[in-house]
Amino acid sequence: MKSPKRRRATVALLTAAALLASTPVSAAPPADAPGAPGTGAAWTTGGKEGFGTATNAASKVWFTLGQGINHEIYYPTVDVANVQDLQYVVSDGAGFTQLERDHTTKQLMLTDPRSLSYRQVNTATNGRYRITKTHTADPARSTVLIQTRFEVLSGGPLQLYALYNPSLNNSGMGDTGATSGGQLVASDGPVSTALAASTGFVKATSGYSGTASDGYVDLSGDHVLGTQYDSASTPGNLVQLGQIPVGTDTTFTLAIGFGGDRGAASANASASLTSGFGAADTAYRSGWSGYLSSxxxxxxxxxxxxxxxxxxxxxxxxxxxxxxxxxxxxxxxxTNPWGEAKDANGTGDCGYHAxxxxxxxxxxxxxxxxxxxxxxxxxxxxxxxxxxxxxxxxxxxxxxxxxxxxxxxxxxxxxxxxxxxxxxxxxxxxxxxxxxxxxxxxxxxxxxxxxxxxxxxxxxxxxxxxxxxxxxxxxxxxxxxxxxxxxxxxxxxxxxxxxxxxxxxxxxxxxxxxxxxxxxxxxxxxxxxxxxxxxxxxxxxxxxxxxxxxxxxxxxxxxxxxxxxxxxxxxxxxxxxxxxxxxxxxxxxxxxxxxxxxxxxxxxxxxxxxxxxxxxxxxxxxxxxxxxxxxxxxxxxxxxxxxxxxxxxxxxxxxxxxxxxxxxxxxxxxxxxxxxxxxxxxxxxxxxxxxxxxxxxxxxxxxxxxSAACSAVSAKFTVNAATSWGQNIFVVGDRPELGAWDPANAVPMGAADYPLWTANVTLPKGAAFQYKYIRKEGGAVTWESGANRAGTASSGCTMALSDTWRP
Structure with a gap:
């Protein structure tokens, strides 16, 4: 499920196989999903429409939004992506099964001008339903909460499913998952998640993306979720699907809890649901407003x-x-720019979360x-x-x-x-x-x-x-x-x-x-x-x-x-x-x-x-x-x-x-x-x-x-010149500051970094000048050979000239 394009290409091919492989729903569903590791994984577009995190350190989750759905969620640090996407699937149980991302017109709004609080409103292009989602992060723990209102606009009843694509620990191919205590849990190394609904799930399954055990593949075949798998224990490209009980107008909360293991993730999701969306959202908004006030x-x-x-x-x-x-x-x-074209198979690509x-x-x-x-x-x-x-x-x-x-x-x-x-x-x-x-x-x-x-x-x-x-x-x-x-x-x-x-x-x-x-x-x-x-x-x-x-x-x-x-x-x-x-x-x-x-x-x-x-x-x-x-x-x-x-x-x-x-x-x-x-x-x-x-x-x-106003330029002259004992180097030129070509008034140079000789001369800003280097020994003066050197005092306050003695 990690690549939406791959998913659409594989659904049609696999529908027949899924139907042949499916078995009637029973009280004891098959224990472990087949098909590991599933199809390859990718990330989502880098063009996010909204995102958020609580202001305090107790909540170590960051969520991102785009295309009308949830994109990557980061935990426990801001450089570890754990989710490709989370969205709803709507079916009438007989004639259609639709991804929320692909079959709705979308509206996003900031619900509070002093908080990273976003709402997505997605209306079916066929006019059958509307999904309204308000997002927050629980400041008390590492849980993302999505308050959801599902409205049937015409032709009910309809079925609603949460389709969850974990890509834990910066990789889409090493995840395992299961149904546990009415929640869909998943893990990969030090990162675990738990997906829970305030209503509970009517059905829940874990499988491998693009295969017959993929719940979305199964659902797309005949618009009914048939075979359910209570675990997917081989690491791979995990996809999880949970049916939420809905009527014509139902409001509920979805929670994605994170933790170092499945128990901790589940506990966070449960605690956030118990406290309620309203309490978490109020604290979340208060944190952001307080920050701006500071x-x-x-x-x-x-x-x-x-x-x-x-x-x-x-x-x-x-x-x-x-x-x-x-x-x-x-x-x-x-983000991961153009993430939909980026391999998420554990290659270590940092994206821009570096x-x-x-x-x-x-x-x-x-x-x-x-x-x-x-x-x-x-x-x-x-x-x-x-x-x-x-x-x-x-x-x-x-x-x-x-x-x-x-x-x-x-x-x-x-x-x-x-x-x-x-x-x-x-x-x-x-x-x-x-x-x-x-x-x-x-x-x-x-x-x-x-x-x-x-x-x-x-x-x-x-x-x-x-x-x-x-x-x-x-x-x-x-x-x-x-x-x-x-x-x-x-x-x-x-x-x-x-x-x-x-x-x-x-x-x-x-x-x-x-x-x-x-x-x-x-x-x-x-x-x-x-x-x-x-x-x-x-x-x-x-x-x-x-x-x-x-x-x-x-x-x-x-x-x-x-x-x-x-x-x-x-x-x-x-x-x-x-x-x-x-x-x-x-x-x-x-x-x-x-x-x-x-x-x-x-x-x-x-x-x-x-x-x-x-x-x-x-x-x-x-x-x-x-x-x-x-x-x-x-x-x-x-x-x-x-x-x-x-x-x-x-x-x-x-x-x-x-x-x-x-x-x-x-x-x-x-x-x-x-x-x-x-x-x-x-x-x-x-x-x-x-x-x-x-x-x-x-x-x-x-x-x-x-850059401050200066009427003169400090020009540093440097020449590489070897000398014998008793010899010294001078710079002389056509301006009074350079001795007006008179060796007696030439500017002496120091040799602290011999054989480099240096001298600083203050010149009028913008002044053009000509110069040469001379060597003095006793009363004798030796001029370097060649034509006069030339320069112009720079527009700044300093300039440097670097030369080599011409014998």
């Missing part, structure tokens, strides 16, 4: 635009993605802005205690316990935890010891990165370099507070050099787009004009690196590494907008980069390794922050992000990028990941930035160094 006031940009519910859901989403065992660990999303330090930084900065610094403190502790490696690096992402999920290295993910620690004022000796390891790693291994933020290609990336520079400047400040002036000087010198060179590494002047002058996405060797080939790692093909652009260079401004009006940044906007921008019905949105292959196929099929990259709402928020940095409004960007949300107020990772087709709506979510915590965080942060008239996450210590 935060800072809702920004004026939100209240003035009537977006308070969207804002509150965004904040609740961020909190809900934090685990309750591993404090501070927030997964990127409670922790990325970059995503956690985005979430934490939003929480700081919203008044939940305590959550950000928990996250920085998690990052430096659980995720940080002994060499100071951070992995691409991890499971909650810190073990690798995907296995690459992204240098911005090494830098962002440092920036977060600085933003929280974490400069104590213990934190400094950890920050130092990461800062030293950046110095030793940057600025080039094995992968940039889109996780597919390596090289010199403007967005990664921006994070690295910000990380080093923040580390330098923490170092200085701990008395390590040597480390502080090393970090600042490295950051200054990279800041001065970032355009030289990544700003092409010979590109095929626009006027040919812009930052491109990634450069393999730091030469942005050599036309090196880039192979996109998501099916996007091979391209000249100069032909691939993204808007990641905006991080240079948002993180304070470049001034808001930096000419290279401004020069790149027209190419970004003409190549990546789409005006959707919901407002302007942007692609990650051109030639992106990470998205549905051209025909709308799920991404399985190649596709068409779609639009990302979070990029609309990033552009809004850039506009604010330049003193321009960003309310349009905030509104566009809000408009991209679904009826459950969840902002997606990607939205459909063209006229509506294949079940997708132009400007609304796809099957990638909804909600994406990063998208929700960007919405919150943009709102606070609008109120502040500037990006609130910009580290002031970085901005003061590079």
């Amino acid at each position: 935060l800072a006031a809702v920004p004026r940009s939100i209240t003035g635009a009537d977006l308070t519910t969207q804002y509150n859901v965004a904040l609740m989403t961020l909190k809900a993605h934090e685990d309750k065992t591993y404090s501070g660990a927030n997964v990127a999303s409670l 922790v990325w330090s970059r995503d956690l930084y985005q979430v934490s900065t939003a929480q700081i802005a919203a008044g939940d610094s305590a959550a950000a403190h928990r996250s920085v502790d998690y990052l430096f205690t659980v995720q940080q490696r002994p060499d100071g690096s951070f992995p691409q992402n991890t499971r909650l316990d810190g073990t690798n999920c995907w296995t690459s290295l992204q240098m911005d993910e090494v830098a962002f935890p440092i920036v977060l620690a600085w933003q929280l004022g974490r400069s104590d000796a213990g934190m400094w010891a950890k920050v130092k390891k990461s800062a030293d790693f950046l110095v030793a291994h940057g600025p080039s990165t094995p992968q940039e933020r889109w996780e597919e290609n390596g090289g010199y990336s403007p967005s990664t370099i921006a994070a690295e520079i910000a990380g080093l400047i923040c580390a330098a400040d923490i170092a200085e507070r701990n008395g390590d002036t040597t480390a502080a000087a090393r970090y600042r010198e490295t950051a200054d050099r990279w800041q001065a060179q970032v355009s030289a590494w990544t700003f092409t002047t010979s590109g095929p787009l626009g006027d040919g002058r812009y930052f491109h996405r990634i450069d393999g060797n730091g030469n942005p004009n050599d036309g090196q080939n880039v192979f996109l790692q998501n099916g996007g093909g091979n391209h000249d690196e100069r032909a691939i652009i993204d808007a990641g260079f905006l991080d240079l401004v948002r993180l304070g590494v470049k001034p808001a009006a930096d000419p290279d940044v401004a020069a790149s906007l027209s190419e970004v907008d003409s190549t990546l921008k789409v005006n959707t019905p919901n407002g302007p949105m942007w692609y990650r980069y051109n030639h992106d292959g990470y998205g549905e196929t051209a025909s709308g099929g799920p991404y399985t390794g190649a596709g068409v990259g779609r639009l990302w709402p979070l990029l609309t928020g990033e552009r809004g922050e850039y506009e604010l940095a330049n003193g321009r409004p960003a309310t349009t960007h905030l509104a566009a992000m809000a408009a991209s949300a679904n009826p459950g107020f969840l902002i997606p990772e990607q939205v459909w990028d063209r006229q509506s087709a294949g079940g997708f709506t132009f400007g609304e979510g796809t099957g990638s990941a909804t909600p994406l915590a990063w998208s929700m965080a960007q919405f919150v942060r943009l709102a606070h930035s609008i109120d502040a008239s500037a990006p609130v996450e910009t580290p002031s210590v970085v901005k003061q160094r590079y």
